[in-house]
Amino acid sequence: MITRDAVGGLAAIGLGACYLYFASQMRASSLADSFGPQGMPLVYGWLMLGLGVVLVLQWLVATSRSSSETRQAAHADAWRGQGRKILRAGGLFGLAAAYLPIVQTLGYLPSMALLTFAVALYLGAPLTWRPVAIGIGGAIVLWLIFVQLLGVPMPRGILSAFGL
Amino acid sequence: MDTILASLPYLLEPSILIAAMIGVTWGILGGAMPGISPSITMALLLPFTYTMEPTAAIVLLASTYIGAEYGGSVPAILIRTPGTNAAAATVLDGYEMNKQGKAGLALGISLYSGFIGSMIGLALLMLLSKPLAGVALAFTPPAYFALGILGLSVIATLSGDSLVKGLIAALLGLMVATVGTDPVTGSNRFTFGSSDLLGGIEPVMIMVGLFAMSELLAQASKRDDINKIRSRPKIEFPGRHLAKRLIRPQLLGAGIGSFEGVMPGAGGTIASFMSYNEARRWSSKPDEFGKGSPEGIAAPETANNAVAETALVPLLSFGIPGSNSTAILLGGFLIHGLQPGPMLFQRSADVISGLYAGLFVAIVGMVVMGLAMLPICIWMVNRPRPYLNAFILALILSGIYSIHGSLFDVGIMLTAGLVGFFMRILRFPFLPTVLGLVLGYLVESNFRRSLVLSGDDYTVFTNDWISLGLLTVAALFIAGSIIKRAAAAWRRDERAAFSEGSEG
Numbered sequence: 001m002i003t004r005d006a007v008g009g010l011a012a013i014g015l016g017a018c019y020l021y022f023a024s025q026m027r028a029s030s031l032a033d034s035f036g037p038q039g040m041p042l043v044y045g046w047l048m049l050g051l052g053v054v055l056v057l058q059w060l061v062a063t064s065r066s067s068s069e070t071r072q073a074a075h076a077d078a079w080r081g082q083g084r085k086i087l088r089a090g091g092l093f094g095l096a097a098a099y100l101p102i103v104q105t106l107g108y109l110p111s112m113a114l115l116t117f118a119v120a121l122y123l124g125a126p127l128t129w130r131p132v133a134i135g136i137g138g139a140i141v142l143w144l145i146f147v148q149l150l151g152v153p154m155p156r157g158i159l160s161a162f163g164l
Numbered sequence: 165m166d167t168i169l170a171s172l173p174y175l176l177e178p179s180i181l182i183a184a185m186i187g188v189t190w191g192i193l194g195g196a197m198p199g200i201s202p203s204i205t206m207a208l209l210l211p212f213t214y215t216m217e218p219t220a221a222i223v224l225l226a227s228t229y230i231g232a233e234y235g236g237s238v239p240a241i242l243i244r245t246p247g248t249n250a251a252a253a254t255v256l257d258g259y260e261m262n263k264q265g266k267a268g269l270a271l272g273i274s275l276y277s278g279f280i281g282s283m284i285g286l287a288l289l290m291l292l293s294k295p296l297a298g299v300a301l302a303f304t305p306p307a308y309f310a311l312g313i314l315g316l317s318v319i320a321t322l323s324g325d326s327l328v329k330g331l332i333a334a335l336l337g338l339m340v341a342t343v344g345t346d347p348v349t350g351s352n353r354f355t356f357g358s359s360d361l362l363g364g365i366e367p368v369m370i371m372v373g374l375f376a377m378s379e380l381l382a383q384a385s386k387r388d389d390i391n392k393i394r395s396r397p398k399i400e401f402p403g404r405h406l407a408k409r410l411i412r413p414q415l416l417g418a419g420i421g422s423f424e425g426v427m428p429g430a431g432g433t434i435a436s437f438m439s440y441n442e443a444r445r446w447s448s449k450p451d452e453f454g455k456g457s458p459e460g461i462a463a464p465e466t467a468n469n470a471v472a473e474t475a476l477v478p479l480l481s482f483g484i485p486g487s488n489s490t491a492i493l494l495g496g497f498l499i500h501g502l503q504p505g506p507m508l509f510q511r512s513a514d515v516i517s518g519l520y521a522g523l524f525v526a527i528v529g530m531v532v533m534g535l536a537m538l539p540i541c542i543w544m545v546n547r548p549r550p551y552l553n554a555f556i557l558a559l560i561l562s563g564i565y566s567i568h569g570s571l572f573d574v575g576i577m578l579t580a581g582l583v584g585f586f587m588r589i590l591r592f593p594f595l596p597t598v599l600g601l602v603l604g605y606l607v608e609s610n611f612r613r614s615l616v617l618s619g620d621d622y623t624v625f626t627n628d629w630i631s632l633g634l635l636t637v638a639a640l641f642i643a644g645s646i647i648k649r650a651a652a653a654w655r656r657d658e659r660a661a662f663s664e665g666s667e668g
Binding site for chain 2: 004012034038048088091093097108119120134135139
């Protein structure tokens with residue numbers, strides 16, 4: 001039975017190990033104090049590693065104390081539907097990440113309209129005139145706030161010739 | 165008295181008035197949206213504060229917190245869904261009053277009690293913060309290090325079910341705080357050759373990612389419908405007779421809320437439920453509780469609004485954020501180069517006076533905007549979630565980009581959002597991460613400076629009486645929390661053994 005604690009503990013061990021590796025690669029400068037720039041990172045890395053091990057040990061102890069039926073029920077209960085949830089969240093994350101390269105090409109206004117439209121559809125809005133209108137309207141509202149009101153120079157793309 | 169006199173001129177400052185009114189309006193709207201907590205509402209505003217004058221920026225964020233605490237009661241009363249965690253206790257009697265056709269009165273009691281709780285909280289904030297910060301001039305690097313440790317010790321009470329998970333979450337924040345230039349030698353750490361990481365990772369990126377972006381990802385993974393508000397109530401304030409009956413639960417709520425607010429890690433939810441229980445215990449009509457008692461709304465609403473002000477006491481006096489919302493407010497201070505804590509009252513007294521004036525305006529504004537915003541709140545709560553969340557995502561991406569005009573920052577925020585999403589799934593708390601992030605620099609730089617100044621003598625931390633006192637308090641805090649957890653675990657084990665035995 002792999003519980004959330006076990007996954008969390010293993011993730012902490014992995015993170016602690018990677019962090020420790022990079023911390024140990026730091027070169028101490030001749031100007032450094034006795035503790036040095038790598039001192040705290042090494043402490044944090046070992047602590048992360050140690051706490052990850054504690055979490056995994058807690059899981060092992062809890063598993064050994066429970067019956068196999070309880071373990072199976074807990075496993076099914078803990079992870080039921082999680083794969084679908086992660087995939088759905090991953091889809092939204094993908095849309096947000098795709099905005100980064102798109103905004104450099106298309107510019108702020110069109111890519112924001114596209115993003116709002118796509119995200120609304122992805123989150124379950126029906127394909128009617130509404131998500132299109134909200135995408136365009138929302139992008140214009142944000143462009144007015146950030147570019148016109150706050151004077152933020154947002155990325156310019158294909159519409160730069162029009163001053164947008 | 166001096167504090168009040170120093171704050172008076174700021175009541176006529178247009179930037180403070182505007183910031184307070186916008187903040188409280190935004191807070192009411194955000195608080196009214198189920199799933200959007202006060203901290204998320206505040207986090208969405210953080211990027212906008214970059215371009216603002218520091219006092220107005222802090223007032224904007226603090227006013228949002230106040231507005232959100234009232235806003236949370238609107239869906240709690242109308243659709244039995246608390247807009248914020250702290251409004252959960254208001255559901256018990258608020259929704260019952262709604263079913264009896266008294267939704268307007270329930271909302272009026274909530275608004276009126278929120279006003280009372282906020283005013284009492286503000287008075288205590290003004291009374292307590294400065295004396296507590298009065299030891300400022302005696303602070304040395306060891307004392308600052310000990311202060312950071314005291315701040316981190318709050319993690320012991322903020323870690324939920326697992327202290328180990330809380331500590332791992334805190335270490336994650338401490339690790340992120342080490343990215344960038346080393347505070348003593350100036351050498352680069354964990355920058356991997358990227359010039360974008362030389363200045364470190366600003367807490368605002370991580371906060372917006374952890375709180376707001378991860379919430380959007382979590383909502384995308386659920387996609388369940390929320391209830392719609394069908395009624396169109398008008399706010400009705402209690403009459404003289406009812407107002408007299410509400411005095412006792414309001415005083416109980418204000419007392420409990422103020423105490424819980426000053427204690428880091430306690431928060432509005434605990435205060436609300438505690439004051440609800442105490443109000444029932446001391447009520448002349450305890451049987452009405454749970455069936456639409458006005459006292460059952462007055463006590464928790466006074467308490468959670470008192471918390472919104474008194475939670476600023478540990479933040480302003482010691483730089484210790486005791487809740488998610490005050491952590492975001494701390495982020496707002498840091499954005500403007502202000503470090504809350506002992507020296508804030510010495511170096512930036514104008515910001516503090518402006519904040520007090522802004523909070524007063526926000527509390528009065530809460531009543532005005534609470535009345536005016538009810539139809540808009542109802543309209544907002546009824547909007548389809550896909551459009552609302554799409555717009556919030558667009559707002560977050562635009563806001564983060566606007567800080568430095570950098571898509572790298574947006575990438576950092578998205579990464580923090582993804583980490584936050586998995587932290588939610590694996591049930592790791594967020595606040596320890598934020599505490600580690602904002603206190604990491606303070607702890608490391610003062611620890612190493614102390615050693616340099618003392619010639620690597622570790623007793624410097626126990627020879628300084630302030631440092632010794634703070635470290636002792638931190639140790640007591642951690643020990644108390646561990647003992648409490650051990651006792652709770654032992655009681656659970658006893659119950660589990662009994663139930664297994666009886667089933668067997």
